[in-house]
Amino acid sequence: MSTAMFASHFSVGNIPFGIGSSEDHPRPSAVTRLENTVIYLDELAKHDLLSSLPNEALHAFSQVVLNDFAALPRSIHQQARAALQTLFKEPLTSFPAGSTAELKDVTMHLPVSSRDFTDFSCSKDHVLNAGEAILKKRYLPPAFLHFPIGYSGRTSSIIVSGTSFVRPKGQFRDGQGGIKYRPTEQLDYELELACIVGKPTKLGETVTSKDADDHIFGYVLMNDWSARDIQGLEMTPLGPLNGKSFATSMSPWIITLDALQASAIIGQPRELEVASYLVDPNPINSYDIALQADIITSGTSTTICKSNLNAMYWTFRDLVVHQSSNGCCLNTGDILGTGTISGSTDESHGCLLELTKGGQDSFEIGDGKSRVYIEDGDEIRISALASNGDQKYLSESRIQEILVGSLVPFTIASVTVVARFFTRIFLTRNWGTDDSWIAVAWIFETILIFLNCLLTRYGAGRHQDTITEEQYQKTLLVGFFTRLIYPLVLGITKIAICALFLRIFRSHKRGRYAVYGFMAFVGSYTTSVMFTSIFQCRPISKAWQVKSLGQCSNYLITLWVTAICNILCDVVLLLFIIPHIMSLKIDRGQKAALLAIVSLASLVIVAAIVRLARVTQFNTSSDQACELFWF
Incomplete structure (x- = not known):
């Protein structure tokens, strides 16, 4: 979740906490994140920007870990969150030097020091699916419906997200029934969340469901890597050891309970009566959080799971309560994992054990190959998006706006052009050079509108983190061609207008020379812009293959130059034509009508200025799929 493509997840409504360091800030310390900017909280404190906090x-x-902050009362966490939200109303550029850094320049560390790690099994669907994959029958362990079952893991092998690890070795059965010691052949992932304990308890102290939230500092994404062949042999009778203990990845950002308030929902109903200590008086005890897992092979991403936290049978409150129910103390920084979060559908299997039915089936990946389990060099990316209860964010779309904004003006223009062509061909029979230029401009405009509509098919108009990586790449590819055709349409249209001027003002020799010079200028800068757009990246394909090797120049400069040239040309055309219209020997009514028509060009100038502001916003936006139409 630290990658830049998820910047929109880290809005001012989030305010996560983590530990980061950089070349300019070498000692790890507490940080938060706003889109793709990391903010060092100790630097803000040094400049008295957080003076309202204790x-x-x-x-x-x-400190180099968040334990001291996590152990503070939840009310202080809320104060810190509110203070930062107030502070972020000001632009980050106004923050003190050294207090901010780009995400790409920051190294993220494990956010807390953890003494204990318990991995539970909270998903009923996962337990049933795993039982079917391993034992060929769907069944629940006897205790599952009575309390959340779990095992104690090892904190020594918990690693921060993005850290590579060595394929584990262990003993497992080979194809002939013998037992061998060698690298696992069934490396798997597990899509999980975990809560981080904040407020600790003493040995012998228990926690009630009513007070459980006070002991949770926040939540992290987690991947409990598993070697299924090693795990399968060692599980009986004491549970997993070497099949699990080699690596557990944890996201560097801790999301607080307050950030998730809008996504809080009623949890799954109990199928059996539970012990009184597990009875939660508050039915709003779960969250609507969409979860996704992708496997990345050779730079190509394939989605392998889409699940939701609300599929869990047991809640985080249940985990805290049950962990302490025997008097076991909770330490600040302790990790309580959910276990694999799976749903009831085929696309919601939260691990490959379920997806491949214990290795019996394979699944296709983006490069045309297939997988059964994870191979060397593969990456697993787990992401999460909390809803606001009505899935508003997930359903937000500008597609209708794009289609209306493209098709309505194009339809009006097309009717006008067709009417002009009909008049020129069949009525006046006076086809001119300007008409030919208009025809060419209309053809390219038709292509441009087609590409704009095609953009919506691949994801333009939707939030970038709600579309797949493949869709985003196709959006960038189509957007690349729209950037080539757009200046071509503008340039040819201006040349068509100039050709019309040459037809109207045949007797103005000096004016005709000015028009020819203007046409040459328009042709030159249009050609330059197109070549700059084509060779913006080296190699060219880097423009849409964002993960490929290469580099791209800052296209914002090209956008500004193009926009300024277009605006200046429109102004020059307007200033050029008005005096000539005034000198025409026609009656006042006709002259007023011509001036009224020409004055509409001022609207084009205003639109160009608005577009300039929007494309500047696009260049710095973390949600470019949603903003791409303005390119």
Whole structure:
């Protein structure tokens, strides 16, 4: 979740906490994130920008882990969140030097120091699916419906997201029934979330469901890597050991409970009566969080799971309560994992054990190959998106706006052009050079409108983090061609207008020379813009294959030059034509009508200025799929 493509997940409504360092800030300390900018909280504290917070919080921000901050009362976490949200109303460029850094320049670390890690099994669907994959029958362990079952993992092998690890070795059965010691052949992932304990408890103290939230600092994404062949042999009778303990990846950002309030929902109903300590008086005890897992092979991403946290049978409150129910103490930084979060559909299998039915089936990946389990060099990316209860964010779309904004003006223009052509061909029989230029411009405009509509098919108009990586790449590819055709349409249209001027003002020799010079200028800068657009990236394909090797120049400069040239040309055309219209020997009514028509060009100038502002916004946007139409 630290990759830049998920920038829109880190809005001012989130305010996550983590530990980061950089070349300019080498000592790890507390950070938060706003889109693709990381903010060092200790630097803000040094400049008295967080003076409303108690000293304990300010001191905690300078520590190399978040444990001291996590242990503080939840009310202080809320104060810190509110203070940062107020601070972020100001542009980040106004923050003190050294207090911010680009995400790509920051190294993220494990956010807390953890003494204990318990991995539970909260998903009923996962348990049933796994039973079917391994034992060929769907069944629940006897205890599952009575309390959340789990096992104690090892914190020594918890690694921050993005860290590579060595394929584990262990003993497992070979194809002939013998037992061998060698690298696992069934490396799997598990899509999980975990809560991080904040407020600790003493040995012998228990936690009630009513108070459980006070002991949760926040939530992280987690991948409990598993070697299924090693795990399968060692599970009986004590459970997993070497099949699980080699690596568990955890996201560097901790999302607080307050950030998820809008996505809180009623959890799954109990199928059996549970012990009184597990009875939660508050039915709003789960979250509507969409989860996704992708496998990345040779730079190509394939989605292998789409699940949701609300599929869990047991909640995070249940985990905290049950962990402490025997008097076991909770330590700040302890990790309580959900286990694999799977749903009831085929696309919601949260691990490959389920997806491949224990290795019996394979699944296709983006490069035309197939997988059964994870191979060397593969990456697994787990992402999450909390809804606001009505899935508003997920359903937000500008597709209708794009289609209306493209098709309505194009339809009006097309009717006008067709009417002009009909008049020129059949009525006046006076086809001119300007008509030919208009025809060419209309053909390219038709292609441009087709590409705009095609963009919506691949994801333009929707939030970038709600479309697949493949869709985004296709959007960038189509967008690349629209950037070539758009200046061509504008340039040819201006040349057509100039050709019309040459027809109208045949007797103005000096004016005709000016028009020819203007046409040459338009042709020159249009050609230059097109070549700049084509060779913006080296290699050219880097423009849409964002993960490929290469580099791209700052296209914002080209956008500004193009926009300024277009605006200046429109102004020059307007200033050129008005005096000539005034000198025409026609009656006042006709002259007023011509001036009224020409004055409409001022609207084009205003539209160009608005577009310039929008394309500038696009260049710095973290949600470019949604903003791409303005390119």
